[in-house]
Amino acid sequence: xxxxHLKQVxxxxxxxxxxxxxxxxxxxxxEFKEIILKKIDKAEQDLDLLREQFANxxxxxxxxxxxxxxxxxxxxxxxxxxxxxxxxARQEKFIRDLKNALIRIENKTYGICRVTGKxxxxxxxxxxxxxxxxxxxxxxxx
Numbered sequence: 001x002x003x004x005h006l007k008q009v010x011x012x013x014x015x016x017x018x019x020x021x022x023x024x025x026x027x028x029x030x031e032f033k034e035i036i037l038k039k040i041d042k043a044e045q046d047l048d049l050l051r052e053q054f055a056n057x058x059x060x061x062x063x064x065x066x067x068x069x070x071x072x073x074x075x076x077x078x079x080x081x082x083x084x085x086x087x088x089a090r091q092e093k094f095i096r097d098l099k100n101a102l103i104r105i106e107n108k109t110y111g112i113c114r115v116t117g118k119x120x121x122x123x124x125x126x127x128x129x130x131x132x133x134x135x136x137x138x139x140x141x142x
Contacts, residue, residue, distance in 0.1 A: 021119055024111045026124070033105050036129045040098045054084050097130035113137050115128040 024032070039142035104110040110122050124131055133141070 023108055023113075024119065024122075027111055029105050029108065032125060032129060033102065036098050036101050036105070037131060040095060040102075041090055043095045043098065047088060047095065050084050050088040050091060054081065054088065065071060094130070100129045115140075118124060 101110060111122075111125055112118070113120050113134040113136075114132045116134055118134060118136075120131055120134045124135060
């Protein structure tokens with residue numbers, strides 16, 4: 001009867017030889033976490049700029065009391081405010097998705113496709129760190 005140590009060695013060799021990786025290692029997760037934290041920091045700075053721009057648009061100046069007809073300028077101003085509002089909403093969602101990715105890292109489920117259950121390619125995660133689907137699953141979705 002083989003020793004328990006020999007069984008463990010055989011099992012490890014079998015896993016290394018044929019089995020697919022089921023999750024990212026702790027060192028890989030740490031690398032992804034650093035990428036995500038940098039992206040969150042940048043996204044929050046961008047969101048602050050958008051909010052600041054939106055706040056500056058609500059000044060109490062006398063521009064709107066001028067007797068001149070400024071329909072084009074007013075329309076442009078309204079469109080700019082709407083655009084900033086939409087960008088801010090998208091940025092908030094992006095930050096939320098990145099923070100959810102951090103939770104998945106802590107749970108050690110980060111990088112696992114929610115459709116196929118396989119690992120999402122590391123290259124994809126470096127570009128889109130909040131991804132929850134592999135390209136295979138994403139393409140099948142269409």
